[in-house]
Amino acid sequence: MVKRIKRNAYTLMMTALGLLLVGGIYFSFVAPKEVEVGVSLDKQYSSVDEMKQEAQLIVEGTASTKQQGIRYQNMLFTVTDFHINKTIKGHADKKTIRILETGGFDGKNYLTVEGNKIMDKNQSYVLFLQKYQGSVTNQDAYVIIGAYQGKFAVDGNNISPALKVAPAIAKLETKQALIKDIQDQ
Known part of the structure; x- marks a missing residue:
């Protein structure tokens, strides 16, 4: 026994x-591991008003499941189709636009910028955008203001600002507060 x-x-x-x-x-x-990529930001935005002034387009919508990774000069970029539900500022020619972000999944690791991942598939966002001009892609695309600073994940009425943004931006918790901030300026 x-x-x-x-x-x-x-x-x-x-x-x-x-x-x-x-x-x-x-x-x-x-x-898969998360690998943080350090980038030098052209500008650190201190308020929603600053981002609004520089954004050509502000939209609310949903990231689609269609994403394309692009390797350019040893850096990974991702182009995501984005379905616009509402245009807050500016005019988009189409209801679906392309968003170019730095980072993505290279088959082995998740490459992030300052801890901020690319948009999640089927996730809703409010985005502050500028028309992309450069040589990473020849597709008609937009980029998020301040690399990631103009990206707000939306869950019902709650929002999640990107990581490592200014305190005035980080304190925003609801979509209503963000929209009010945009419209008040």
Whole structure:
């Protein structure tokens, strides 16, 4: 009886160690990791008003499931189709526009800018945008003001500003407060 208990305990212990080893290998070598990319921002915006003044287009809508990764000069970029539900400022020629962001998933790692990931598929956002001009893509696209600063994830009436934004922007918690801030200026 004692031998059987010892044998079962040994088997259980070896199984647990094996599972820990497999889990450790997976999380160390196989599972995607977040890799932060440091960028030099042209401007650190201190308020919604500053972003509004420089934005050519402010829209509310949803990121689609269609995303395309682009490698350019050893940097990963992602183009996401964005379906506009409401235009707050400016005019878009189409109801679906393309958004170019720095970062994305390279098949192994999630590349982020200052901890900010690219837009999540099927997630709603309010975006402050400028027309893209450059050589990363020849597609007609927009970029988010301040790389990520003009991106607000929307969940019902709640919003989540990007990470590492100015305190006046970070304190915004509701879509109503953000829209009011845009319209009051």
